[in-house]
Amino acid sequence: MSGGVGPVVVLAFAFGGLAQMIAGFHEFKCGNNFGYSAFVSYGAFWIALGIIFMLNYFNIYHSSTTDVGWFLVVWTVYTFIMWFPAMKINGAMAILFTLLFIGFVLLDLAHFGFDEMIKVAGYELMVCAATAWYMMAHIIFAEVFGRDVLPVGKPWFR
Numbered sequence: 001m002s003g004g005v006g007p008v009v010v011l012a013f014a015f016g017g018l019a020q021m022i023a024g025f026h027e028f029k030c031g032n033n034f035g036y037s038a039f040v041s042y043g044a045f046w047i048a049l050g051i052i053f054m055l056n057y058f059n060i061y062h063s064s065t066t067d068v069g070w071f072l073v074v075w076t077v078y079t080f081i082m083w084f085p086a087m088k089i090n091g092a093m094a095i096l097f098t099l100l101f102i103g104f105v106l107l108d109l110a111h112f113g114f115d116e117m118i119k120v121a122g123y124e125l126m127v128c129a130a131t132a133w134y135m136m137a138h139i140i141f142a143e144v145f146g147r148d149v150l151p152v153g154k155p156w157f158r
Contacts, residue, residue, distance in 0.1 A: 005057070009050045016046025034085055045075055069111030076104035091153020092135050099128035 024039030052068065055061045063071075079101045086097035106121035134150065141149040 005053055009053050012046040012050030012053070017043050017050065018047075019043070020046065034082075034089070038082060041078060065111050069108060072104060072107045072111060076101070076108055079104050087156040088158075090155055092131065092138065093152070094156045095153075096128065096131045096135060099124065099131060103128050 020039045020043030022043075024036050024041075024043060027033075027035030027039055048071070052063050052071070056063055079097065083094075083097040083101050087094040103121055103125040106117045106124060110117040110121055135152065138148070138150040138152050
């Protein structure tokens with residue numbers, strides 16, 4: 001795949017898609033509907049995005065920048081909906097969904113004529129990803145060490 005998209009497609013299917021969907025199904029078994037919805041939905045997002053890239057690459061169906069933009073708008077709306085319950089979980093989750101929402105808005109703008117926003121979105125979403133990895137480390141460290149090692153902060157709303 002050209003333009004450095006190949007690794008993105010691989011990660012879209014393997015880590016973004018499959019791994020998140022598996023995590024979501026485990027969250028469901030634990031009774032965590034927020035985690036279930038978020039992981040399964042964003043897993044499906046990454047799989048769909050990977051398919052869009054592949055269809056474009058193999059000239060099976062070409063999605064225009066605007067087509068992808070509308071795809072992203074739908075995910076912006078979903079993220080906005082999830083942002084509110086995220087603020088009741090803990091500070092780190094609130095920050096994560098705030099950054100994710102901002103990232104989607106920036107991607108929306110980039111796909112509807114503000115091309116310069118794509119790099120801004122990329123850097124902003126890297127911070128978002130680092131926040132997600134921090135939260136993952138918090139959960140793993142808490143389990144291994146038997147106590148909270150990395151703080152996640154209080155919920156923004158009670």
